[in-house]
Amino acid sequence: MxxxxxxxxxxxxxxxxxxxxxxxxxxxxFRWAIDHDKWQGRVDSIKPVFEEARIDLGKSAIDKEVVDKVWDRIAPGLASQFxxxxxxxxxxxxxxxxxxxxxxxxxxxxxxxxxxxxxxxxxxxxxxxxxxxxxxxxxxxxxxxxxxxxxxxxxxxxxxx
Structure with missing residues (x-):
């Protein structure tokens, strides 16, 4: 296969x-993108998900913390062991x-x-x-x-x- x-x-x-x-x-x-502030291209491709998380976290803009939390929520381990x-x-x-x-x-x-x-x-x-x-x-x-x-x-x- x-x-x-x-x-x-x-x-x-x-x-x-x-x-x-x-x-x-x-x-x-994924971790590299967060650590090097190069996550925008991927985030922009599914931005509504990150916008909702930004609002839930009380942030004025999507940042590294928002990105990290979204990846961990929708795919635990995506920015670490996976x-x-x-x-x-x-x-x-x-x-x-x-x-x-x-x-x-x-x-x-x-x-x-x-x-x-x-x-x-x-x-x-x-x-x-x-x-x-x-x-x-x-x-x-x-x-x-x-x-x-x-x-x-x-x-x-x-x-x-």
Missing amino acids: AMQECTAWFAASADTRYSVVVPIIGVQG DSPYTIPIIVPRPLLILNGKEDPRCPLPGLEVPVSRAYKAYEEAHCLDNFKLIAQPGIGHQMTPLMVKEASDWIDRFLK
Whole structure:
């Protein structure tokens, strides 16, 4: 079974039946975004949820505290033990291709440095470094492109023969 969508890494980290994983414009570091004040792109995509939380918390604006509380409420552990630095390495040794826009405001590339570093190390230790790859397409924000679709299809074809 292969999976190719933004939540692919979550599913694959929990279910080993996914044999090839290709998250497209979806891998992000939730804690990294909060700690580095880079949460706005993701928050803006589902802003009404955060606005309600802001009101409930008596805040005049959405801030780090609001973001942290919303993530903890709607998906406990999302910005801690289930965040990408911990869940991406669990996928090893299964093939994993992460596809991202280099300028993606919802999934900022700097927020992937730790999970990608941990993944490289885990794949290297498992002697299957060829099973991991990150492609960050230059000039692209949060959008799936024909190049990403081609890379995803080629990756899946390569490992599901």
